Amino acid sequence: MRYFITLCFLLLSVMAGAQSGTETGVITGSERVQLPYNRFVQSAGKQIFFGDEGMESHALDLALSPDKRWIAVMERTSVVFIDTRTDEVSFVLKNNFHPLLRGANNTYSGIQWFENNGKTEVYWSVVNNDDRSFVASATWDGTKAEFGNLLEYRGDGIADMALPNEILVNRESDRNVIYVVLNGNNKVIKQDLATGDTIWIADPGVAPYGIAMARGKLYVTNWAGRTPLPGDTEVAGIPWGKARVDNKAGGSTREGSLTVIDSKTGIKLKELIVGLHPNEIVSDSQGRFVYLTNSNSDNVMVINTLIDEVTETVSVRLQPEINPFFGDSPNGLCLSDDEKHLLVANGMDNALAVIRLSKKSAKNGRGKTSTVTGFIPTGAYPSGVAVMPGRGNIYTANLEAVGARLPSKTSATANPIYNSHNMLASVSSIPFPDTRTLQSYTDTVIALNDLSRAILAREKPRNGISPKTVPDRIGEPSVFKHVLYIIKENRTYDQVLGDMPQGKGDPGLCTYGANITPNTHRLCEEFLLLDNFHVSGKCSAEGHQWTDASIVTDYIEKNMRAWFRSYPHVQEDALVYAPTGFIWDNALKHGRTVRIYGEASSPVFKQNLSWTDVYNMYRNGEKVPFKNVTTIESVKNILSPTFPSYGPHIFTDLMRADDLIGELHKYEAMPGDSLPELMIIALPNDHTAGLRPGFPTPRAMVADNDLALGKIVEAFSKSRFWESTVIFVVEDDSQGGWDHVSSYRTVALVISPYSRLKKTISTHYTQPSMVRTIEQILGMPPMNIQDAIANPMADCFGTKPDLTPYIALPSNIPIDEMNPPLSSLRGKALHFAKKSMQPEFGKVDSGNDDLLNRILWFAEKGNLPYPAKYAGAKKNERDDDEPED
Numbered sequence: 001m002r003y004f005i006t007l008c009f010l011l012l013s014v015m016a017g018a019q020s021g022t023e024t025g026v027i028t029g030s031e032r033v034q035l036p037y038n039r040f041v042q043s044a045g046k047q048i049f050f051g052d053e054g055m056e057s058h059a060l061d062l063a064l065s066p067d068k069r070w071i072a073v074m075e076r077t078s079v080v081f082i083d084t085r086t087d088e089v090s091f092v093l094k095n096n097f098h099p100l101l102r103g104a105n106n107t108y109s110g111i112q113w114f115e116n117n118g119k120t121e122v123y124w125s126v127v128n129n130d131d132r133s134f135v136a137s138a139t140w141d142g143t144k145a146e147f148g149n150l151l152e153y154r155g156d157g158i159a160d161m162a163l164p165n166e167i168l169v170n171r172e173s174d175r176n177v178i179y180v181v182l183n184g185n186n187k188v189i190k191q192d193l194a195t196g197d198t199i200w201i202a203d204p205g206v207a208p209y210g211i212a213m214a215r216g217k218l219y220v221t222n223w224a225g226r227t228p229l230p231g232d233t234e235v236a237g238i239p240w241g242k243a244r245v246d247n248k249a250g251g252s253t254r255e256g257s258l259t260v261i262d263s264k265t266g267i268k269l270k271e272l273i274v275g276l277h278p279n280e281i282v283s284d285s286q287g288r289f290v291y292l293t294n295s296n297s298d299n300v301m302v303i304n305t306l307i308d309e310v311t312e313t314v315s316v317r318l319q320p321e322i323n324p325f326f327g328d329s330p331n332g333l334c335l336s337d338d339e340k341h342l343l344v345a346n347g348m349d350n351a352l353a354v355i356r357l358s359k360k361s362a363k364n365g366r367g368k369t370s371t372v373t374g375f376i377p378t379g380a381y382p383s384g385v386a387v388m389p390g391r392g393n394i395y396t397a398n399l400e401a402v403g404a405r406l407p408s409k410t411s412a413t414a415n416p417i418y419n420s421h422n423m424l425a426s427v428s429s430i431p432f433p434d435t436r437t438l439q440s441y442t443d444t445v446i447a448l449n450d451l452s453r454a455i456l457a458r459e460k461p462r463n464g465i466s467p468k469t470v471p472d473r474i475g476e477p478s479v480f481k482h483v484l485y486i487i488k489e490n491r492t493y494d495q496v497l498g499d500m501p502q503g504k505g506d507p508g509l510c511t512y513g514a515n516i517t518p519n520t521h522r523l524c525e526e527f528l529l530l531d532n533f534h535v536s537g538k539c540s541a542e543g544h545q546w547t548d549a550s551i552v553t554d555y556i557e558k559n560m561r562a563w564f565r566s567y568p569h570v571q572e573d574a575l576v577y578a579p580t581g582f583i584w585d586n587a588l589k590h591g592r593t594v595r596i597y598g599e600a601s602s603p604v605f606k607q608n609l610s611w612t613d614v615y616n617m618y619r620n621g622e623k624v625p626f627k628n629v630t631t632i633e634s635v636k637n638i639l640s641p642t643f644p645s646y647g648p649h650i651f652t653d654l655m656r657a658d659d660l661i662g663e664l665h666k667y668e669a670m671p672g673d674s675l676p677e678l679m680i681i682a683l684p685n686d687h688t689a690g691l692r693p694g695f696p697t698p699r700a701m702v703a704d705n706d707l708a709l710g711k712i713v714e715a716f717s718k719s720r721f722w723e724s725t726v727i728f729v730v731e732d733d734s735q736g737g738w739d740h741v742s743s744y745r746t747v748a749l750v751i752s753p754y755s756r757l758k759k760t761i762s763t764h765y766t767q768p769s770m771v772r773t774i775e776q777i778l779g780m781p782p783m784n785i786q787d788a789i790a791n792p793m794a795d796c797f798g799t800k801p802d803l804t805p806y807i808a809l810p811s812n813i814p815i816d817e818m819n820p821p822l823s824s825l826r827g828k829a830l831h832f833a834k835k836s837m838q839p840e841f842g843k844v845d846s847g848n849d850d851l852l853n854r855i856l857w858f859a860e861k862g863n864l865p866y867p868a869k870y871a872g873a874k875k876n877e878r879d880d881d882e883p884e885d
Contacts, residue, residue, distance in 0.1 A: 200266030519710030
């Protein structure tokens with residue numbers, strides 16, 4: 001196979017303004033911030049905040065300058081320079097200031113300083129809106145940064161983009177060279193830094209990520225391990241190729257690897273199988289050892305470079321004495337100045353693990369075995385780590401900072417923001433702790449993560465226990481035998497239920513109230529209203545991992561906002577999945593029967609079919625030609641072939657509901673009880689298609705979704721299975737709108753004969769809480785630490801059943817109320833209709849979410865002012881809610 005890598009050496013120098021449109025601040029203190037997945041974050045030291053209020057900002061990686069005066073932070077759309085003497089932001093170099101990098105996103109990690117002929121330079125990797133990939137450089141003079149040369153890399157014909165990631169700039173003989181890991185092309189390339197000429201190209205493995213040099217050899221981590229060979233049986237698709245997968249673990253990648261390459265020739269010297277999803281790799285000062293993180297194995301490996309073998313594997317799991325569950329996500333690391341300790345960024349623990357290295361793992365090591373001596377609290381999801389000399393301050397790039405909120409200059413919690421895509425980035429500056437302080441920090445990390453519920457999740461079931469709605473212990477009997485788990489798309493609580501006086505809502509933000517969603521409202525009135533339920537992610541790529549697997553992996557975190565390789569809301573990328581699998585894998589493993597209706601799959605159909613074509617076929621009782629496909633082996637045998645999966649907007653949710661109800665009637669006609677114990681159902685049309693001509697209006701699509709839900713509940717409540725059935729309903733995320741309490745608050749329902757409580761429940765629940773409740777009912781253990789520590793939703797049930805059937809309310813909006821044609825529109829209506837016609841808005845979650853939110857607001861509220869206060873509308877560029885001149 002021939003690979004095409006085009007190098008474009010661009011001699012452009014652009015000077016950037018310092019902090020135009022950038023908010024900065026330093027917060028010192030002990031505020032605890034609650035995250036949307038049952039944990040708190042409270043960084044030691046101080047947090048340095050920066051970024052644009054109207055954007056989703058993420059600190060990805062950082063590096064300490066050669067003179068130790070400056071920290072360069074690789075933020076998603078900029079490079080931020082922090083003065084280590086003051087811990088304040090000194091300069092922000094935005095990608096937008098370079099003509100080729102406008103709208104460009106920096107990649108995963110790998111920012112590096114380099115002294116070049118008396119100039120101090122910074123190098124990092126970036127991809128622009130046209131999928132053009134670059135290694136960018138800038139010169140830093142202590143007060144400002146100026147863009148320097150760009151090296152360009154092209155996709156190889158299989159990959160859409162080369163996707164450079166970590167780099168290594170080095171002086172060799174009489175010239176400077178650069179080694180670049182091309183994550184998309186599955187390559188490592190060595191070039192002359194001055195000319196851009198290629199010296200060699202090597203094939204490391206699948207999705208290479210990190211790079212380090214020791215003893216004249218390069219060590220490259222590969223996210224998905226070795227390149228599959230002909231005859232490999234367990235192989236599945238990832239964007240731009242194939243990877244070896246473990247079909248017993250939900251189709252996740254089954255190995256990671258480390259490739260050793262001769263730095264002079266590019267010849268591959270050795271391949272080592274390491275842990276899952278290997279990430280950052282660093283070497284000691286003498287090149288005797290290299291250290292790497294395995295994010296999906298929760299450990300760190302030490303490689304002796306004399307023999308190129310793993311000499312030690314160190315678990316970095318928090319509280320392993322009570323916690324056997326996956327979910328720490330170690331991803332970044334660095335050595336202490338004396339190289340006696342390794343500092344490891346445990347992303348999901350929001351902490352650094354401090355490892356005292358052994359004699360076999362470091363020149364200055366102690367003892368026979370490396371040991372985790374404690375943990376240091378950081379911001380949310382630490383990634384990059386650097387430490388000052390002489391046990392000085394530790395700096396961490398916090399990929400999630402404090403979540404979707406906008407801290408003031410004195411408080412991390414003063415200004416919570418109310419759309420999930422608006423947040424500042426942060427770096428923590430923490431004094432290197434002594435032994436006593438480290439113990440105190442460790443106690444803080446344990447308290448913030450509160451893993452005590454993991455003990456409860458492992459309690460053995462007792463004999464002779466009477467059935468309950470939610471058993472006290474997993475394996476004890478439940479009154480329920482069947483669970484319907486319905487997953488919808490993107491709405492907030494206030495958008496739908498803000499008009500209900502029984503809950504904490506804001507009617508002014510309610511766009512799909514009782515007139516449009518009568519069934520959702522009636523169900524909340526007849527059963528219960530949850531007004532404090534939160535999703536755990538910011539978008540559908542995260543959301544469907546939380547709903548289906550109760551966790552997100554490091555791959556999701558690293559791709560946040562940019563989504564270079566895939567947007568995995570339909571589970572079609574093996575790199576995404578947790579090694580603990582999905583809820584359906586958990587159910588099958590423990591002997592439960594499962595049926596999937598639309599989740600984790602996509603429909604294939606004739607592209608010339610319009611929404612009206614499909615709707616007319618449905619109304620006339622004709623069969624609509626389509627085929628559901630999935631890349632996950634365990635889904636294939638339990639996926640309904642007649643229930644349309646989601647992605648495009650051409651199928652109505654009523655069509656989906658009727659198909660499900662038809663299967664229900666078939667199960668009713670069978671002797672005994674063959675109804676699946678777990679049914680996972682996708683109802684996505686509340687996402688809407690905006691004002692796209694040829695599709696229903698937004699309110700009609702939401703009404704379609706609401707009526708479908710009502711019909712499903714009515715059918716099951718009238719069935720002979722009703723007394724033993726519970727229905728859980730949740731949105732996958734809340735990115736599609738605004739909420740006055742939290743950007744993560746959403747619509748969730750619990751419906752069962754035991755849930756006719758007619759009351760409001762304000763207990764703080766999350767998506768892992770719902771997953772944990774399903775597991776508790778069906779007698780399935782938690783999959784990972786996130787559902788292990790989640791609180792089951794026990795207060796959503798009473799002790800006596802009420803078998804009164806639910807009667808679905810008719811829709812007040814015609815399901816086929818269509819968006820008008822362009823020819824009939826003017827002004828904003830025309831502008832937004834044209835925006836809705838952009839190709840990316842043709843399927844679920846492909847378009848700009850902020851723009852879609854503005855479209856939806858206009859569609860229901862007309863010229864009423866857009867709720868910028870709650871939607872984070874402050875931007876540096878023209879808002880898309882205004883018609884072009």
